[in-house]
Amino acid sequence: MxxxxxxxxxxxxxxxxxxxxxxxxxALIPILSEVNRAFGYVPGEAIxxxxxxxxxxxxxxxxxxxxxxxxxxxxxxxxxxxxGRHVIKFCENAPxxxxxxxxxxxxxxxxLNLENGETTPDFKWTLVxxxxxxxxxxxxxxxxxDDIYGNLTPEQIPDIxxxxx
Amino acid sequence: xxxxxxxxxxxSDPESLRLGAEDLxxxxxxxxxxxxxxxxxxxxxIDVSAIYDVNRANILPMVIVHPDAxxxxxxxxxxxxxxxxxxxxxxxxxxxxxxxPKLLTGQIGWLRxxxxxxxxxxxxxxxRAGRIDPESIEEFIAAHGYEAxxxxxxxxxxxxxxxxxxxxxxxxxGGAGFPTGRKxxxxxxxxxxxxxxxxxxxxxxxxxxxxxxVLEGDPHQILEAMTIAGYAIGADEGYIYIRGExxxxxxRLENAILQAKEFGFLGKNIFGKGFDxxxxxHAGAGAYVCGEETALIESLEGxxxxxxxxxxxxxxxxxxxxxxLVNNVETLANIPAILRNGAEWYRSLGTPSSxxxxxxxxxxxxxxxxxxxxxxxxxxxxxxxIYGRGMKPGSVLKLxxxxxxxxxxxxxxxxxxxxxxxxxxxxxxxxxxxALLICDQHxxxxxxxxxxxxxxxxxxxxKCTPCRIGTQRAYETVERISxxxxxxxxLEFLQSLIQEMERVSNCGLGQTAVVPIxxxxxxxxxxxEAHILLGSCPTGVCEFSQEGEKAL
Numbered sequence: 114m115x116x117x118x119x120x121x122x123x124x125x126x127x128x129x130x131x132x133x134x135x136x137x138x139x140a141l142i143p144i145l146s147e148v149n150r151a152f153g154y155v156p157g158e159a160i161x162x163x164x165x166x167x168x169x170x171x172x173x174x175x176x177x178x179x180x181x182x183x184x185x186x187x188x189x190x191x192x193x194x195x196x197g198r199h200v201i202k203f204c205e206n207a208p209x210x211x212x213x214x215x216x217x218x219x220x221x222x223x224x225l226n227l228e229n230g231e232t233t234p235d236f237k238w239t240l241v242x243x244x245x246x247x248x249x250x251x252x253x254x255x256x257x258x259d260d261i262y263g264n265l266t267p268e269q270i271p272d273i274x275x276x277x278x
Numbered sequence: 279x280x281x282x283x284x285x286x287x288x289x290s291d292p293e294s295l296r297l298g299a300e301d302l303x304x305x306x307x308x309x310x311x312x313x314x315x316x317x318x319x320x321x322x323x324i325d326v327s328a329i330y331d332v333n334r335a336n337i338l339p340m341v342i343v344h345p346d347a348x349x350x351x352x353x354x355x356x357x358x359x360x361x362x363x364x365x366x367x368x369x370x371x372x373x374x375x376x377x378x379p380k381l382l383t384g385q386i387g388w389l390r391x392x393x394x395x396x397x398x399x400x401x402x403x404x405x406r407a408g409r410i411d412p413e414s415i416e417e418f419i420a421a422h423g424y425e426a427x428x429x430x431x432x433x434x435x436x437x438x439x440x441x442x443x444x445x446x447x448x449x450x451x452g453g454a455g456f457p458t459g460r461k462x463x464x465x466x467x468x469x470x471x472x473x474x475x476x477x478x479x480x481x482x483x484x485x486x487x488x489x490x491x492v493l494e495g496d497p498h499q500i501l502e503a504m505t506i507a508g509y510a511i512g513a514d515e516g517y518i519y520i521r522g523e524x525x526x527x528x529x530r531l532e533n534a535i536l537q538a539k540e541f542g543f544l545g546k547n548i549f550g551k552g553f554d555x556x557x558x559x560h561a562g563a564g565a566y567v568c569g570e571e572t573a574l575i576e577s578l579e580g581x582x583x584x585x586x587x588x589x590x591x592x593x594x595x596x597x598x599x600x601x602x603l604v605n606n607v608e609t610l611a612n613i614p615a616i617l618r619n620g621a622e623w624y625r626s627l628g629t630p631s632s633x634x635x636x637x638x639x640x641x642x643x644x645x646x647x648x649x650x651x652x653x654x655x656x657x658x659x660x661x662x663x664i665y666g667r668g669m670k671p672g673s674v675l676k677l678x679x680x681x682x683x684x685x686x687x688x689x690x691x692x693x694x695x696x697x698x699x700x701x702x703x704x705x706x707x708x709x710x711x712x713a714l715l716i717c718d719q720h721x722x723x724x725x726x727x728x729x730x731x732x733x734x735x736x737x738x739x740x741k742c743t744p745c746r747i748g749t750q751r752a753y754e755t756v757e758r759i760s761x762x763x764x765x766x767x768x769l770e771f772l773q774s775l776i777q778e779m780e781r782v783s784n785c786g787l788g789q790t791a792v793v794p795i796x797x798x799x800x801x802x803x804x805x806x807e808a809h810i811l812l813g814s815c816p817t818g819v820c821e822f823s824q825e826g827e828k829a830l
Contacts, residue, residue: 146563190564212643250487
């Protein structure tokens with residue numbers, strides 16, 4: 114995936130994010146989030162690009178690449194590695210667990226032949242666990258990209274996966 | 279101002295979306311345009327899981343038509359046009375699409391304006407959520423919105439406001455229960471010209487989604503409360519730190535801010551009284567620890583969400599090192615009603631030591647899961663039997679976990695303890711965020727605690743050693759017990775780990791991560807020992823490893 118994104122695409126995405134959120138330090142996380150949304154992860158080139166944009170000695174703003182990498186690796190919604198076209202997030206917390214979450218997790222792992230954090234070789238699927246996403250009244254819950262699936266049973270999983278190209 | 283005669287709400291919970299709620303919404307809109315009703319009828323969405331028992335999936339997707347309060351469901355996308363033609367164009371209720379009344383909860387009574395159907399339900403925080411179109415400032419104003427702000431700015435001094443909040447006895451609803459009025463007084467008294475109001479909307483405690491319902495259902499309420507807080511403490515700027523996962527709530531807040539500015543309730547010279555206040559929405563990027571107020575501030579400043587050492591506290595050295603008031607969404611949501619109706623009125627709700635209401639999220643092995651608002655001081659038994667409509671068939675209450683992962687595990691024997699800050703403190707349990715996870719006899723305590731510790735070892739920010747390594751070691755130990763490889767010494771080790779982590783962890787995460795272990799050893803020691811000594815899991819949940827069986 115990584116090689117398919119051109120440098121000009123990255124530069125354009127960073128440019129747009131910086132224009133939208135500004136060059137102050139409190140804009141760093143929103144900028145990284147925009148980049149992550151555009152490419153599914155934060156490419157190394159984007160980090161270099163953001164550093165360049167925020168270098169402004171006149172206003173005493175400066176951000177190190179390491180600082181940006183520290184953010185990208187700390188926050189859960191940001192990824193430093195390329196991810197598949199579709200990301201499945203499985204809620205692994207107690208409220209989903211006590212209403213049958215483990216059976217869903219096992220089914221997902223077996224069907225996709227993936228463990229937590231892995232991506233299929235064809236870059237179609239990435240499977241990750243997530244902390245509570247606040248949809249506990251309809252657990253167990255998974256998120257595929259932005260689509261929410263609740264009240265799940267293992268039998269529904271094949272049908273749901275079929276819907277994605 | 280546009281005056282509409284009807285409002286249609288379409289359910290937008292996951293199950294409804296799966297069953298085609300989006301197509302339904304589109305068909306309704308198209309039909310409304312086709313009948314040229316777009317100036318008279320508005321369409322919006324509502325998360326009905328808070329109001330109805332949506333686990334009975336055969337009533338979804340739902341369509342609610344106000345002010346008639348007619349509830350339809352299930353409505354197929356293809357029924358949308360027919361519904362508009364019959365109900366809104368011809369004015370006839372479509373009987374064959376009505377939701378069968380026996381499947382609905384008592385909330386139908388509330389929707390029809392017959393209060394008292396559900397005797398103990400008292401709504402302050404969720405007064406408007408689900409009743410008004412959250413994207414319309416007009417509807418908010420019509421439901422007493424911005425009335426408190428007007429009163430505060432024209433009749434009260436900042437000191438009056440703080441005195442009223444203090445007298446109301448409101449305590450922080452984020453979990454710790456600190457008196458809100460006193461906190462406001464601290465920030466007002468702190469030295470400095472520039473001060474901030476921060477709304478903590480980083481609701482990440484597993485099993486808690488009350489703040490999401492407030493923000494999605496009634497965003498203006500929070501803006502009003504923050505502006506009042508700004509006036510009281512002498513701040514002109516506020517931030518709402520909302521967790522990155524709450525996309526809809528983020529959009530609704532942005533929309534509400536634009537509307538409030540247009541109407542002069544936000545920005546320069548509010549109400550023409552010479553008071554300026556501005557609010558920004560800041561989305562997080564996924565980190566449980568950012569719910570801790572100093573970690574939240576670090577994250578707002580564009581850093582990793584690692585909690586600061588305290589003191590100094592945010593009330594004197596907060597955002598950009600300026601005095602900062604950090605309040606939880608639910609705490610703020612109480613403010614306008616308190617100032618509108620007075621401290622005495624607020625004290626008439628709940629118990630003398632914990633006035634007001636509390637919003638709970640109920641889930642697990644009960645018949646109804648969702649959000650409820652009840653007076654402080656009701657008992658767990660009442661919550662399960664009245665609001666949760668009892669345990670699921672065949673289920674018997676074994677334990678309840680209150681307040682998310684860091685909350686207490688309450689055995690069934692304690693279910694008659696009143697749920698308020700004081701009684702809970704006496705019983706040695708914590709009310710926390712108000713999540714109530716109800717577990718039946720098929721839940722294994724070791725397995726549950728293992729899942730909770732998995733959460734903490736993942737979410738520990740890694741800044742301080744006791745928490746970073748302690749959560750990891752605790753997880754490994756409990757995992758070993760769940761595999762049948764535990765030893766009695768492990769329990770001694772856990773006991774000492776609890777003490778160390780409580781004493782030396784830097785922030786609340788590490789200090790409370792051990793609460794589930796402590797409660798496990800206190801209330802369910804026999805069950806844990808059965809895993810170790812008898813080599814069996816009494817509930818049959820834990821899968822013992824081959825190695826474990828050989829060791830026996």
